[in-house]
Amino acid sequence: GQQVMQIPQYQHVQEGEDFTTYCNSSTTLSNIQWYKQRPGGHPVFLIQLVKSGEVKKQKRLTFQFGEAKKNSSLHITATQTTDVGTYFCAGPPRSNYQLIWGAGTKLIIKP
């Protein structure tokens, strides 16, 4: 079936290091959305990418949507403690309306 693979499952970084999570879809997506879930919280929408090859930035966060609209990445520069949480990608395949969710990447800041 249609699925979105997200890696890595966990990433431990020192504060100030960079962080990247990748999503790969088995099918072409109409768009890709990114959400952040803090520990004990609920998913919060970050951004949506629609165009092939699109790149968007939000301060230290950079989001990319692949040319084939099947993969995406989120890169955080110089992580801070406020970045801790799980980052999810989600997107609808062209043939369907339903969002397919990645399993999430948990960002952990080493003490």
Added chain:
Amino acid sequence: DAGVIQSPRHEVTEMGQEVTLRCKPISGHNSLFWYRQTMMRGLELLIYFNNNVPIDDSGMPEDRFSAKMPNASFSTLKIQPSEPRDSAVYFCASTEGPLGSYNSPLHFGNGTRLTVT
């Protein structure tokens, strides 16, 4: 705007009991979703309503689960009878308009943490 409101925040119940979770979507949002989140299975879509009509309930685990949306500002998810494997965080989310090739972002409520003993 108050956002999506869910109640209760926590529910602890014994196996076999009926559980009712409640959701108030953001005013003006036409689509409402019930999701379940567990460590093992991640986020699972249970049911999707558009304009108060259930569009897709293929994610509802079994007949013990039922959902209603009697009006645009209220929805319930009921589990009867509950079982320990139903323990999870249940999220309600809403968005503007129907889903299509260009999806509006989902706005999630704070969730209900259900524990069935």
